[in-house]
Amino acid sequence: MDSNVRISNTLFKMICGGKIDTRENATLYSCDSRSIRRDMTTIHRIIKTTDHLKFHHDTKSDIYYLTHNDFLPFEEILAIMKVLIGSRAFGKTELNKISGSLAEFVSSEHQEEINNMMTSLKTGGYLPVNQDNDLIDRVKKFQDIIQNKKAISFNYRDSNPAGHSHKTRIGLPLSLYFSGNYFYVIMYRLNSEKMENFDDGITYVYRLDRFQSITVKRKSFEVPREKFEDEESIRNKSYRLNSGSAISYEFNYRGYYPAALDQLPNSKIKRTESGKIFKNPDGSVVISGNMFFNGAKMWVLSQGNLVTVKSPQTLIAAVKKELQETLDGY
Incomplete structure (x- = not known):
């Protein structure tokens, strides 16, 4: 095998967290140990030009491996994690998934701190407002709908003490934002159950986790300019509740x-x-x-x-x- 191909394969494996045993690599590529050590000299020279990776050689076991520094400042990742935990918005499974993704951007040492923080939450210190673990999927789905300017028909579980309405509504999602403990969808909702009377609608704010069913419509429509509301205008008039005049x-x-x-x-x-x-x-x-x-x-x-x-x-x-x-x- 060409040495450049061998070096590329070995470097890729090390970047992905693999450890290279000199003797095993020599057997794998049908070469001698000196060739593998020369490969490692080349890889070390490449790694020295980067800011985020560290090259290691365990001389006793003759094993080579890489560790990485913080790709993003640890204090920023820590602050984001504290905000996520404090918001209580995500179920435990989703919070662990987000934590794992963010931990990939910090060093092994700092990963341990984040993991310890998440482990301590498993003892009951984290009580999400929503036990479901589908918020990330919901956020993605609505963001795609908003980006593509699609109308939807939907059923929604409201907070009416007499029981929520099972009526199917039609609306055009305009924006998605987070406030307090919840994600919200700004929606221009038609008063009709059919795709008609587009000027006769009202802009409402809906809680993302309360949508029960969503169907994307083939046709869409434009929101009258005088009735358009965006995230900024809603936030500037909101305290906890986004309802009422x-x-x-x-x-x-x-x-x-x-x-x-x-x-x-x-x-x-x-x-x-x-x-x-x-x-x-x-x-x-x-x-x-x-x-x-x-x-x-x-x-x-x-x-x-x-x-x-x-x-x-x-x-x-x-x-x-x-x-x-x-x-x-x-």
Whole structure:
């Protein structure tokens, strides 16, 4: 066999994690041990020109092998893993699969740290919000649908306390994004069960894991420009819930206002003409912005007596009704 072919085959095996025994390789390629050692000298010279691979020779066993440094900074991989674990979005099987894929980009030493971290989670320290392990497949499927601008018919399990609707809907997925613990699909949904009246639809946000059946339609349609919503516009109006009408709000807030501004997308605090923060007589600040109605109500109720809604009146009425019903339960 040509020595270049032999060297290429040996190098490929080493890059894939294989170990080269000098005597075994000599037998495999019908040559003597000196030829294999010359091959290794060549391979060592090649490896020295790279930043990510290290060449090793165990002189006692006469075995050659490679290890690799981090292809991506370990601290970045670690940060990504911490975010994935904290999100609790993926089932244990999928999280282990993602962990294994990311571990391939760091050194053997750092792989052990990631593996130890995943092993400790198997004792019950990781509790996913969704026990299914098909999110990656769902993400890929919807991304392909969005990329190819395909319409779909679908059934969806909603959160209606009276039970979800089994009605088949037709819509055009526009975007896919992640927030909190879940993946979401922005969808322009037709009001008709048929492919008609394309201007008479509404943009909804659906949780990816709640789709029960999906059929890609042969025909598609265009979303009216005035009804198009993208990920950025949805995120800028969302707190936890992406439902209800978009409202403009104004709150009096008596808590630590920077934390409130962090939670409320694109919110702002009222200031005086000189630029100082305006404060009411009770020390509260005024926070305003735009968001979806149900998310705004959820946030207000989560803050207890730290917040008072100034507007809109519909939100004031909804909060008072919710609080009264809560009191009536005691």
